[in-house]
Amino acid sequence: MDQRVSFVTLVVTDLEATRRFYVDGLGWEPEVHVTxxxxxxxxxxxxxxxLWAEAGFVAEVGHAPTRGGTPPITLSHNLATTDGVDTVxxxxxxxxxxxxxAAEQREWGGYSGYFADPDGFRxxxxxxxxxxxxxxLP
Structure with missing residues (x-):
């Protein structure tokens, strides 16, 4: 098996709220959007x-995802500068x-902060x- 990840799929409760956050708010361009x-x-x-609507997940996987608390996953957006981090x-x-x-200097030598999307994904x-x-980095 090749060592790679092709898709990262997150189950969301309100796909349109998620679209507004990523597309309207952050300015991302979707490649696929099936309302x-x-x-x-x-x-x-x-x-x-x-970003998959919960109903589709339940229909395919067979049960609803566990909700509540902070999801045990983080996604990371790496940048070249601390100003870039603060801007994002x-x-x-x-x-x-x-x-x-807010971002801060980390003991591992980096500089990072966090935000949560509408479903709490950090x-x-x-x-x-x-x-x-x-x-x-690009």
Whole structure:
């Protein structure tokens, strides 16, 4: 098996609220949008972020996802500068992010903060000065 991830799929409770956040608020361009079903964004050369309406998930997987608390996953948007991090966090705040934690210097050498999308999925916005962090920059 190849070592890769092709799709990251998150189950959302209100697809249209999610669309408003990512498209209207953050300015992302969807590659696929099937109203009431799924919203997909190409987030890397061969990686797609898929936001799937809960009803479709239940129909295909067989049970509803567990809700409540902070989902045990983070997504990360890495940038080259600390100013870039602060700008993205402010964009998330303006887009209506339900929670925004200011960026700070981290003991691992980076600079990062967090925001939550409408379903509470946490996005880390970071400068990662390490080799692997630099390797993911455009």
């Amino acid at each position: 009431g079903e799924v919203l997909m964004f190409r987030v890397a050369d061969k990686v797609v972020l898929s 966090l402010e964009q998330a705040r303006a887009a209506g992010a339900s929670e925004v934690l 996005w880390e916005v970071a400068v990662n000065p390490g080799e692997i962090g630099q390797s993911v």
